[in-house]
Amino acid sequence: MKRIGDVLTTISIPIGPASRTAARADPRPACARCQDAGWVRLEVPVNHPNFGKLFPCDCKIQEQRERARDSLKRLSNLEAFQQHSFDDFDVVEGTEDAYDEVLAFANEPSGWLYLHGGCGVGKTHLAVAAGLHIRRTNQNVLFAVVPDLLDHLRATFDPGRGVAYDDRFNAIRSAFLLILDDLGTENTTPWAREKLYQLINHRYNERLPTIITSNQEHKLIDERILSRLLDTHLTRDIKLDALDYRRRGRADYFRASRR
Ligand SMILES: [Zn+2]
Incomplete structure (x- = not known):
């Protein structure tokens, strides 16, 4: 009679391909x-x-x-502005230099552009045109109207879910290109002001390509932001000085900008 130990050593236990196949079928x-x-x-x-x-x-x-x-992609919503390309821009007196400068930036994004001038002179159109152009080679382009952006951050800020919020904030502040439209019109609660400053300061320190548009007087812009905005080592300061872009029969522009 064989001893039990000898029997066990002769039993072949399938540990080859057959058992691996069986394991893969299991929902792991x-x-x-x-x-x-x-x-x-x-x-x-235990005591940690x-x-x-x-x-x-x-x-x-x-x-x-x-x-x-x-959610940033939804916030950014560049898709709604497909007709704001450089080709769609009416280059009129007072916008020629701005057009050339923004186009040059779009071809080789570096530093900051500060586009300012009255309402409806085409600042947003040029900023979006640059965004659409750059997005062909780098998807990480964010366009945000400043008050909407701060609302978005406020709505998603939940101290209990810090990771999600931090990720969102990091994604915004580190985007390859960030377009901040309508600076100076935001709600200036201390929290919002601080967030906006942090965002802009990060991009300033890291020298990240950024376009900022504003139709506000300098005194309405946070001094800390303004001092960065007016740093000529980083920023090209571009003033658009045209008649109201929207009043010159550009009905499509008007419709698009009201969306
Ligand atoms: Zn896991």
Whole structure:
């Protein structure tokens, strides 16, 4: 009679391709780290302050990042301005230099453009034209009307979900090109003012391509922002001085800008 130990050594246990195929058919969690729970506990000693606490898993952080990117895309909404290309721009007296400068920037984005002048002189049109042009080679272009942007940040700011908010804010401040339309018309609560300053200061320190439009007098713009805006080492200061662009029979422009 064979001893049980000898029997066991002769039994072949299928650990080859057959068992791997069987395992693949099983519905396994997409994330091995958190088993799709979205949260993990850190491996820390019992007396560590983070012991037993739940932290978002990398997969959850990634998901939040993607959601933040999508929501920025919706906020940016350059699609609504497809007819604001350089070709669609009516170059009239008082806008020639601005047109040339913005086109040069679009071909080689660097530094800042500060487009200012009265209402309806074509600032937004040129800024958007640059955005659409640059987006052909780099998708990471954000266009935002300043008051809308600050509303968006306020609406998404939730101290309990800091990661999502920080990601959103980082995505905005680090976009390849950021277009801030209508500076100076924003609600100036201290919180909004601080956020806008942080955003602009980051782009200033990092020398990131940025276009800012405004029809406001300098005294209505935050001094800290203005001093950066008027730094001639970084910014090309472009004044548009034309008759109201929208009153010159450009009905399509008028319709688009009211969207
Ligand atoms: Zn996970």
